[in-house]
Amino acid sequence: MTQIKPHGGKLINRTLTEQKRKKIIEQASEYQSVPISPDLMKDVENIASGLFSPLEGFNCREDFDSILYNKRLSNGLPWTLPIVLDTDNNGIKEGDEVLLKNNDHLVAVVHVEEKFGYDKRAYAEQVFGTNDAAHPGVAKTYSMKDKLLGGKISLVNESQTPYYKYAMKPAETRNLFKEKGWEKVVGFQTRNVAHLGHEYLQKSALTMVDGLFINPVIGKKKKGDFRDEVILESYEVLIDNYYPKDRVVLGIFQTEMRYAGPREAIFHAIVRKNYGCTHFIIGRDHAGVGSYYHPYAAQEIFKEFPDIGIEPMFFMSFFHCNKCGGITNDKVCPHNDRIDFSGTKMRQMIESGKRPPADSMRPEVADVILKSGNPFVE
Incomplete structure (x- = not known):
């Protein structure tokens, strides 16, 4: 191998x-x-x-x-x-x-x-x-x-982290992927809890490779982003309930978010290559903030780097199509009868103590977020 x-x-x-x-x-x-x-x-x-x-x-x-x-x-x-x-x-x-x-x-x-x-x-x-x-x-x-x-x-001295069981070094992830027999591994970057759009995106990528490395950023984030422990716990329950046990690894990338959009997408891909990933998911507005970057600028920049050495996987926005009767995207669905996965809308519901609907977020994930009290960085 x-x-x-x-x-x-x-x-x-x-x-x-x-x-x-x-x-x-x-x-x-x-x-x-x-x-x-x-x-x-x-x-x-x-x-x-x-x-x-x-x-x-x-x-x-x-x-x-x-x-x-x-x-x-x-x-x-x-x-x-x-x-x-x-x-x-x-x-x-x-x-x-x-x-x-x-x-x-x-x-x-x-x-x-x-x-x-x-x-x-x-x-x-x-x-x-x-x-x-x-x-x-x-x-x-x-x-x-x-x-x-x-x-x-x-x-000289490594610092302690409360998330030590997920804090794997690249030598460790490479050994783990090798032990699992994964030749093709796709990395997924996140600073959010997972809604159904994220899950569908990850599983779509997983159908084409041997394993999925879910790799949330743990570190300084801007006000209003989800807190680290909420992100991790939400992914734990999602993986436990909805993912095949032998196909997914959850590990953390301890760094701050730079919010550099397309440049940060390239940086994130290089880091996942060092972890041992062969592929890396780039979705809509990767590492963006506000309206500073075009929604797909982080995909376009990869044209400048044919020599980056890791395969980007580009995905459009996913949504729930009422006519198709499930989650899909613009590439395969011709209809306009859709419900978008609005992070803003879900955030507003969570802030008011309401559960996001089951066609947007898994109930187990919603439970983790709601029971945390305040899931957001202040």
Whole structure:
């Protein structure tokens, strides 16, 4: 059985040996340190585990500029989102080794190769397609510090997660898929609970491959998105009740949502390739926010990346057609007598304590959401 190669050809490992780890901890007081957020801490761990292969650390200037303007690393490999470390510490110089800390938690060492300034407006316009500060990704970019540190990282301590049983590293998912005998694996990205449209989409993809990897983003989201624990519990009951047991794996991707639309779709595909997926589902408005992106912009961008090395599966919007008597989509249904799966409408019902109808959401999923009290990020 052959398995898809990681992006760039090999799975990166930037975790220190126990001996080197102890030495860093013992000498920690001798190093300068940079505070990092919980989300950046997770991305340091994602670099260390190989999930962001071929990255070995934070982007240096040449890669940073190439990502912004070419959507590729300087060696030509597809890569669409900068992974950067911002700082206002003027004492850090190129060649230094600097500790990364989240509060008192010592996360990693960064071997500083470059320290450079950047244009935040250009960053925002290239990555998010807008400089409007109402866009959450643009707002975050404008709040970043003025200098970036580029260089390889070495992970010292991994953080704890309450969702540890789903927090698999790419080496682990690859082994799991191999054990299951899955040669073709389709990945599904989500930041929402599942309605029947999502379920139909996943099962449609599953008919063409050996296994389905449901891979929700666990991390910082915008106000009004579903909370992590609600997303996971809703998928647990859905899989238990409506999916074949030997064909589905639920695992989490611990990172923040960037809301970068089409660029984030490419990034999400690369990450799933590193997990061992051969295919990746791209639906309507992937990683979008508001009306900043065309509903199918995330599908169109794949034309720029014939060399990405993972097969995208494109799906239109699904809906319930009363005349067909079931869930379908525009490709196969000619009728207008339809009920769209409106996330907004379902959200409004949930907020008022009402159960979404059975032709929109499985009752078990609705129960999970309603019993949670407040299922949304505040």
